Amino acid sequence: MIQFFNVTKQYKNGNVALHDVSLAIKNGEFVFLVGASGAGKSTFTHMLIREILPTEGQILLDGKSVVRMKNREVPFLRRKVGFVFQDYQLLQKRTVSENIAFALEVVGLGQQEITKKVNAVIELVGLVGHEKSYPEQLSGGEQQRVAIARAIVNNPPLLVADEPTGNLDPETSLEIMKIFNTINKWGTTVVMATHDREMVNRLRKRVIQLSFGEIVRDEEKGGYYNVR
Amino acid sequence: MxxxxxxxxxxxxxxxxxxxxxxxxxxxxxxxxxxxxxxxxxxxxxxxxxxxxxxQSQLEINAYVSQDVSRLDALELSKEIEKMPGFSDLEFVSREKGIVLLQERFGTEMDLESTLGGVNPLPDHYIIRSTSPEMVEPLVTELRRLPQIENIVYGKEIVxxxxxxxxxxxxxxxxxxxxxxxxxxxxxxxxxxxxxxxxxxxxxxxxxxxxxxxxxxxxxxxxxxxxxxxxxxxxxxxxxxxxxxxxxxxxxxxxxxxxxxxxxxxxxxxxxxxxxxxxxxxxxxxxxxxxxxxx
Structure with a gap:
């Protein structure tokens, strides 16, 4: 599914976010990306939707090069990769339903099909009754559910999340994590950058730890602890 | 879609x-x-x-030819006028045509010919237009140099x-x-x-x-x-x-x-x-x- 070959990213200010990273993530895996702030987690996740390009190396998604992709192909890549942000990135002027429907309108689906899919995903993330609410009327956890719903409504084979529980209390985080787990069980590959020690320790998934842009640990059913 | x-x-x-x-x-x-x-x-x-x-459409220079000049000489004048700077076009109005035009202007209420006692007092004249309003003055100056032209009428203030x-x-x-x-x-x-x-x-x-x-x-x-x-x-x-x-x-x-x-x-x-x-x-x-x- 995801292959990184000697990927290095150096920003214009000289900061090296990733250094010579090589790895492979199989279809259907659930991977936690852990590490201190500035370890390169966000750079890694944002490379998967080609928001950031590596300065060196190659990234393949389903065998297709993300690096050599033409600009006009990028929207179609992004339709196959659901992305969940720490700060939700919801449109404040649109209702819950409209925020989720947004991702389907972009693809050009008809209204009937959109309504059907939106209703299904609202049920999945547990937001029934909130369809007509605006984001500001929701709690942080509820907003993140909307963001997840928007990310998965298109049935993307890959779901990427950048600190999705970073702004949430432990109880709400657990609820959110359960949703990710369910989605993963249905076959979607999940890559999640996180600081959430408790979640990582509880779920026991593959853990890739980054430190100063390098992989320092890659462990099946790993926990959250420091190597260096 | x-x-x-x-x-x-x-x-x-x-x-x-x-x-x-x-x-x-x-x-x-x-x-x-x-x-x-x-x-x-x-x-x-x-x-x-x-x-x-x-x-501008009213900016016509009326140049009246002296009565002593023969019709042929009057017509010959057009060749000289056409060479003048600022000249655009001209129309020769013979005294016979002039009286008809005048009659038209007065309408049917007055019989010009009988009023004038059968005599046509009008001279032959040219209606001359310049290429632009700015050229009216120079053209008039040139026209004044022609001895055959007796009188020139044009709207100076209008210009x-x-x-x-x-x-x-x-x-x-x-x-x-x-x-x-x-x-x-x-x-x-x-x-x-x-x-x-x-x-x-x-x-x-x-x-x-x-x-x-x-x-x-x-x-x-x-x-x-x-x-x-x-x-x-x-x-x-x-x-x-x-x-x-x-x-x-x-x-x-x-x-x-x-x-x-x-x-x-x-x-x-x-x-x-x-x-x-x-x-x-x-x-x-x-x-x-x-x-x-x-x-």
Whole structure:
């Protein structure tokens, strides 16, 4: 599914976010990306939707090069990769339903099909009754559910999340994590950058730890602890 | 799929407009004001040109040939006149034709021939037109040098007035239109950029869920189009009403100004105002959106 070959990213200010990273993530895996702030987690996740390009190396998604992709192909890549942000990135002027429907309108689906899919995903993330609410009327956890719903409504084979529980209390985080787990069980590959020690320790998934842009640990059913 | 997209674009265009009605309203008003000033200027210059054209058509030099000159010599004169600087065209009016034209002017109420006792007192004469009002004076000077020409009649004051009016109307008009259009485009750019800026996050999210560039641009484009259309329609309405009222006033109160309702030209101007509004709105949207597409 995801292959990184000697990927290095150096920003214009000289900061090296990733250094010579090589790895492979199989279809259907659930991977936690852990590490201190500035370890390169966000750079890694944002490379998967080609928001950031590596300065060196190659990234393949389903065998297709993300690096050599033409600009006009990028929207179609992004339709196959659901992305969940720490700060939700919801449109404040649109209702819950409209925020989720947004991702389907972009693809050009008809209204009937959109309504059907939106209703299904609202049920999945547990937001029934909130369809007509605006984001500001929701709690942080509820907003993140909307963001997840928007990310998965298109049935993307890959779901990427950048600190999705970073702004949430432990109880709400657990609820959110359960949703990710369910989605993963249905076959979607999940890559999640996180600081959430408790979640990582509880779920026991593959853990890739980054430190100063390098992989320092890659462990099946790993926990959250420091190597260096 | 295309129909689905189209529905979304039109819905979003209106939705954007409605949700940002404050800024949108300001844009419409700014555009309407700018286009109204432009409209009034164009109409004013058009009317000015109408007056100028009317006056210019009356700028004829009547050169009367001395009675001692034979018909043949009188006709030969045209060769010399045609060589003069500023000459445009001429018409030879024989004394026989002159009396017929005079009779026509008096109408049937008076029999000129019997009144004059069967004698035609009119000399042969040339009606000469110059290439431009500026050339009337030099042409007259040249004509005075011909000994065969006895008398020259032309509207000196009219020439001077036409000259200053033409200069004033055309140059000030062009200057005004240029300045106002520049200000209008500037205003629209600012307002639409503000609108787009207020939606920078929306554009960012659009990009993340896989929207293509044209998908992102089109609703903004439609919004700009509608701002332009509304601004243009308001300006056209005000210009139309203004034209009606001013013309009515001028025709009733300042009768000596040779002005007529010119609806074909007015409608062309109004059409250009609406078209210009749509163009500026759409172009402004595109220019303002481009900047935010590099997510």
């Amino acid at each position: 295309f129909a689905n997209y189209l529905k979304i674009f039109i819905r979003d265009g209106f939705r954007f407009l409605w949700r940002n009605k404050g800024i949108a309203f300001a844009s419409v008003i700014a555009l309407a004001v700018a286009l109204t000033i432009t409209g009034f200027t164009v109409v004013f210059v058009n009317s000015g040109n109408q007056v100028v054209e009317h006056l 001077d007035n036409v000259l200053s009016f033409t200069f004033w109307a055309r140059n000030l008009g062009m200057f005004l239109i240029f300045g106002v259009m520049l200000a209008a485009i500037f205003l629209i750019m600012i307002t639409i950029r503000l609108t787009v800026y207020s939606r920078a996050q929306e554009i960012r999210v659009m990009k993340f869920v896989g929207a293509t560039n044209w998908y992102i641009i089109l609703p903004f484009f439609i919004e700009g189009l509608m701002i332009g259309l509304f601004g243009g329609l308001i300006a056209a309405g005000i210009t139309f009403a203004g034209y009606q009222n001013v013309m009515e006033y001028v025709l009733l109160n300042i009768a000596f100004i040779p002005l007529e309702y010119d609806y074909p030209r007015l409608y062309m101007t109004l059409g250009s105002i609406v078209g210009g509004g749509i163009f500026i709105g759409a172009l402004g949207s595109l220019m303002a959106t481009r900047k935010y597409l590099k997510v």
